[in-house]
Amino acid sequence: MIGFRTSIPQSPSIRSRKSSTTSPASAINEGALVRRHSGQALRTLDDVREQVAREIAVHAITKAQQQDGVRIGVRLIMPNNDNEDFVQQVAASLQHQLLLHEHLFAVATTAQSTKAPAYSTLLICGSSQDYVQRAVLLASSKFIGRIITASNEGKMWVATVMDLGTYFYDEDALWDVVRKAARAPMDPLLPPPGAKGIDEILAEARAKLQRISPAQALEELRESQVGAPTFLVDIRPQEQREREGGIGGALIIERNVLEWRFDPRCASRLAIADRYDLRIIIFCQEGYTSSLAAYSLQQIGLLNTTDIIGGYEAWKNAGLPIDIDHRGSRSLASLAGSLV
Incomplete structure (x- = not known):
């Protein structure tokens, strides 16, 4: 578990989202138990949440792009009552399925309302600390003044971001972050044409x-x-x-x-x-x-x-x-x- 817990205000009105936004709640029966056929063991709500997290991760990998040999992706999901835990479930599933691949992904919940303040969880995870740290620096610049709290553990960074998803450019900004952070480092001994020492x-x-x-x-x-x-x-x-x-x-x-x-x-x-x-x-x-x-x-x-x-x-x-x-x-x- 990453260092902090986030209490996220909930709003009764839910804004419609782009097709790339997934709602974990839509795939989960809010009842306490779901019974399997033929007398099999009962599944808990946690089991269902884990399944939904895996499905979101699979969909994110399916939609991933390539940047200099690194798989990159952005996934926005609708919020629930435990944003940080669920986002970390998605990230853990991503990292497990991409264990043998270079990768960098941003997973985030979106704010429920345009009424300020609205808070979301943003998680950036990758196959190396270098990818993640470059992405963190870029994200901090993209969302300047909107990052409220943050916690970093090597290959995973979690932050609380104000009004994430309420601006039309937020998803594009996250794609720009992972794309640029995954670029192969330039050789300092090979300057661009016309450059002079x-x-x-x-x-x-x-x-x-x-x-x-x-x-x-x-x-x-x-x-x-x-x-x-x-x-x-x-x-x-x-x-x-x-x-x-x-x-x-x-x-x-x-x-x-x-x-x-x-x-x-x-x-x-x-x-x-x-x-x-x-x-x-x-x-x-x-x-x-x-x-x-x-x-x-x-x-x-x-x-x-x-x-x-x-x-x-x-x-x-x-x-x-x-x-x-x-x-x-x-x-x-x-x-x-x-x-x-």
Whole structure:
């Protein structure tokens, strides 16, 4: 038995369901006993429930589809007074009959009424924990805000879901969950056509730049004969600046807003970003993110943008001026921050 019990409100009005929805109650005589012919032993209601669960499982397997060699299926059934127990009976029958096959199934009761709240039991079971866990993550996204409680035991996951079946897309959503969860994993060494690794992207970006050393950057900043305005830009996150220190006088603009602050066409640009011949020298902590950022500004049209080889680490190791408490940097940070 999976970890929790669900008390499900019952409604006197039962909504009609799609043809794929099965009612266990319709196949069970609600009397206490059913007598067999010729004086044979009496069958209890539990016997009948077990038979109905097996029949539902057989029907689900008959209607199953294939996804990368995995049998997948979705079965919606009408609720009864013991939803979780009956759904688990169906799941147990499914797993017994598919013992030697890769499989992933979703079995659920449907809400009885459109009047909120209405609760249903959803069970996902499979031949491997990987299938089930992938399905659980997908289902959690599909039914966001509607999963009330959940319990997980390896190859079986049970949840209480609000208003399951009252939305026209719920059954399709469950099919999408099991179909995508059963897909064969992609080989990480076989990327899709046209995809590039980060090392290749970085190399292509740097091929467009004339990168400079920390000493060259300092020399440019001190040069009075350069016609274009020159700015040193620190794109590191605040936590890193506070931990590592900074360079006094650097303009602090974090990476996530860099393009918006320097694009002369953008309403959120800095006041100084009013021309395309700006000389922008970007640095990060070690000189990787800065190369991608510099290339991004070049694509906007700021062709004089470059970055510092080795980043802040190389600047500091070269013995160039740094500001450990970065009080000077903070004054420029307020200029950029006021536009965020």
